[in-house]
Amino acid sequence: MNATECIKGRRSIRTFTSEPVSHELLDEIVEVARFAPSWKNTQISRYIAVEGAKKAELAEKCFEAWKGNADMVAAAPMVIALTYVKNRSGFERDGSYSTSKEDRWQNFDTGIAAEAFCLAAYERGLGTVILGIFDEFKAAEVLGVPEDRGVAAFIVIGHPANSPEAPKRKEVSELVTYLS
């Protein structure tokens, strides 16, 4: 599989078989995802792999805004809490913001890491879906995430039970503007 096939072939997978995700395979995926670029190579992304009773608790308490996500987390073999170390990406050493985007580079870095993670998982035959609709404060509480970390997103992961078609993409002409 080349990079184009990997990027174009990855889909958001929302139904999974009951086969567990081996911890060796998950380590392998993170071993790849850690090569994602980050602000000044700060590497703020951290992965909490959640299974069993803790996953059930997450599903029950953290996805009230959309039951579809709660059901997905409950049914999947594993969910990853993609967390980050606060106050590094986008910050100077003295704690001031480096740019007018202030701390939003944290989300940029974890977004890149999330895509790298999902592509590495896809290359290994696993399905993923990124979840943005959740209560980040309840999630931090349930997971025991310390004050100096934040929860950026969840990534549901498992062995795919289906292979959906790609949702329609915009044409290149709509996406690119050339200026000279």
Ligand SMILES: Cc1cc2nc3c(=O)[nH]c(=O)nc-3n(C[C@H](O)[C@H](O)[C@H](O)COP(=O)(O)O)c2cc1C
């Ligand atoms: C930042 C972000 C948040 C998302 N949040 C959710 C979500 O809460 N629930 C969900 O089912 N899918 C979620 N998705 C998946 C998108 O719906 C999906 O990527 C999009 O429809 C394109 O489909 P594809 O991933 O198969 O190409 C999210 C994706 C991203 C990048």
